[in-house]
Amino acid sequence: MSAPNGERFDVVIVGAGVAGALMADTLAAAGKHVLLLEAGADRSLDIGGYQPYVDQYLRAPSGVPNAPYPPNPNAPSANVLDIGNPSTSSYLVQQGNLPFLSDYTRELGGTTLHWQGACPRMVPNDFQLHSVYGQGVDWPIDYAELEPYYEKAEGALGVAADVEDQRILGMTFSDGYEFPMHKMPQSLVDQFFMRTIDGMTVTLDGHDYPVRPISLPQARNSTPNPAYKDKDGRGYKPVSYVGDGDRGLRCQGNSACTPLCPVQAKYNARKTLLKARATAGDRLSIVSQAVASKLLIDSNSKRIEGVRYRTYSDPKKPSPAGEFTARGRIYVIAANAIETARLLLVSGAANRSDQVGRNLMDHPYMYSWGLAPEPVYPYRGPDTTSGLETLRDGGFRAKHASFRMSIANWGWSGSPGADVDQFVAGGLFGRALRDKLHDTCTRHVRFGIMVEQLPDPSNRITINPAYVDAFGIPRPVATYDIAPYSLDGARAAREVAARVFERAGVQDCTEYKARPGFQLVGRDGRTFNLMGAGHIVGTHRMGRTAEDSVVNSSLQTWDHPNLFLAGAGAMVTIGTSNPTLTTAALTLRAAEQVLREL
């Protein structure tokens, strides 16, 4: 697409992921003229722009989050396969005690292309961690303030869940609220644990907590709930495969949510982009292959007066082309927590508090796995349909991290190929091999355990002019570690998993050791294979004052009145929820402030 020369927009948005798309949709629907810049390749929003991902996946099937998305040297991103530490060769330079192991996607639709689709809300105490438990910091807003925006976000993303299931840990809902779609059918694996651990409690720090599987809210098409009404009183209609109204109206069980849903029954931000364009027509311009390189700041007023961006001609090879300036009245950076921080640092923007890039968080993520005593037929359905959710909050958070344990529907690994290799190497073939696979893999159970991480100013994204991208723009540098608070939480989580397995009659096969692609992190003689969860949070935190935060609760920067930062980077703490829903809610709330400013 050509660059809009000289045109002045109401709002210029950088980043066409979920935050940028929701912002663009809200503003364009309100009659504003919006320019959306996306660094990723120029693709159509119809089938032609999506099907190549599916084809690529089937040619080289892999559960790696970015496997279906072609490498683009003009707009590279962090890569979980490139986890050397320290490393200066990877796009995301690693110089911390531990590597930062999560990635994102620089494509139209952003990381929602490969996300899992999990949409739990944050629990009320996540917003007041310091007041209640003396840990971390409090948010400038509380659950009650965000609740109506959670409802809007659940409508915008299309969340399937059950209100009664979610009334835990203080989460409340407005009178008569219903999710757009009924909860996703819970898997046979879920049902096994519901039956075998019914009534179970565990003791943490002297208090008993119930442990039970609870359905997981997810942005994935299920059966519409006829009781749902949006603010205009309309019911919910599932959003289909972009470009084909008959596909993707229900999750049909492709079991590949990460890295992609072949029928787009899982929400991705392309759906919002398409909706925005249908609503706004010419008022919304989307320009891809446009890499924001610098924010231009008026030295007197401190207002942003433009976004410099570089274009390229060929996504397959480094091919810098033109350089342009986009101008608007308001600017919204929604480029994900790493890229947004990088752009701010490169521009010398919004950093009076010295908090830009700091407090980088993720969920240290680990597995526990075992063999059920009976076939539970995993490797089918959405990645996860239930979790052990009750330990996401409790008095123990004064001492160690909380955690959320997903019940995996995809067996031990997502693919049973490793079992084939192992059994063939053991001399099995023919009927004996087939029977052995059936006997073993149909009993694979696994928990995916997300552990809370506190904000730590020394976990951060910086830039270093020694490391630059294809345009000569400094690349992001990660300095990262996992503190004892989280490792003690991991230890507690691992013990809970072991007890749940024991109660359920599951043979615990969990073993943490050095293995390719996994790091081994130890504390007090215990070690864990910790991965990243893909939840990149906290590099431009919100707060109450300009001294200790980058944006206010409306995501408006303290330093530049016409600059907003939308994305998970604004989150003050990470709690134990996957951050996309909260990001969406914060963005929809911020959009109201943008409209007020206009």
Add this chain to the structure above:
Amino acid sequence: MSPTAPGAASPLPDRAPGAVDRDVFLRLSSALTGFSPIELQGTGNSGPFLDHLWRIVGPEICGEILTAAAGALANMDDSTREQAIRATLWTSPKLGPVVQALVRLWYTGKWNPLPAQWQETYRWDHPDPNPGAVTLSPQAYVESLVFTAIGAHPPGAKPTGHGSWAFPPALAPAALHHVVTT
């Protein structure tokens, strides 16, 4: 064959697999995988897999495999047949690694290169071009037998239908027989 300098690729003889080769290959694949010839034929992969083997290990070694297979498969008794396959093929230093790679190909759609030692000994003039495991084709992946064996489906393909994961799978008849009888 006349001596050739190491590293210089000798031309492959131009003989292509014939109908008998294909029939023996299908029946051998059935014995190696535990899936019936009809099931394997239904995947559409039997032909492409033999062609792949022909290219990678050459017609001579393929010929040896199929000759040994024809002999072993002539045994009518299941256990005798399995013993014969194990003795003449599975444990053979020359043929074993090839048939083991073939089983993994049927089950996962991936071709794993033969061990370097094997390639040096038997195929120094025509080594496997791929250094690592490769998915042979989308169809090889989609029809991977492992998923059928465990009542699942390949991620990203052959979805089982909305809500199907809340119930036991409709397994292939042979596997269902297994569930019923054990």
